[in-house]
Amino acid sequence: MRARGCITRGEKTRMSYRVYRFDIKMTRDQDRLEQFLNRLEGEVVAIIPNVTPMPATYVDFLLIVEKVA
Numbered sequence: 001m002r003a004r005g006c007i008t009r010g011e012k013t014r015m016s017y018r019v020y021r022f023d024i025k026m027t028r029d030q031d032r033l034e035q036f037l038n039r040l041e042g043e044v045v046a047i048i049p050n051v052t053p054m055p056a057t058y059v060d061f062l063l064i065v066e067k068v069a
Contacts, residue, residue: 015067016067016068016069017045017065017066017067017068018042018065018066018068019063019064019065019066020036020063020064020066021061021062021063022036022061022062022063022064023060023061024059024060024061024062026058026059033062036064037064040064040066041066041068042066042067042068042069043066043067044064044065044066044067045065045066045067046063046064046065047062047063047064047065048062048063048064048065049061049062050062050063
């Protein structure tokens with residue numbers, strides 16, 4: 001009998017992910033981001049900021065990658 005989640009030779013698993021776009025104003029959306037992250041059911045594996053170039057450098061949105069079962 002194998003334990004659940006164990007992988008033996010020849011078996012392949014397929015991971016499922018969801019990617020969310022989260023528009024943000026860094027100076028005022030910390031609470032909204034915290035609420036969003038706490039509502040997710042899976043594991044957050046990455047948060048990728050979109051950093052705008054000149055004239056003023058800032059983050060206008062985040063890509064949030066969630067691993068789902």
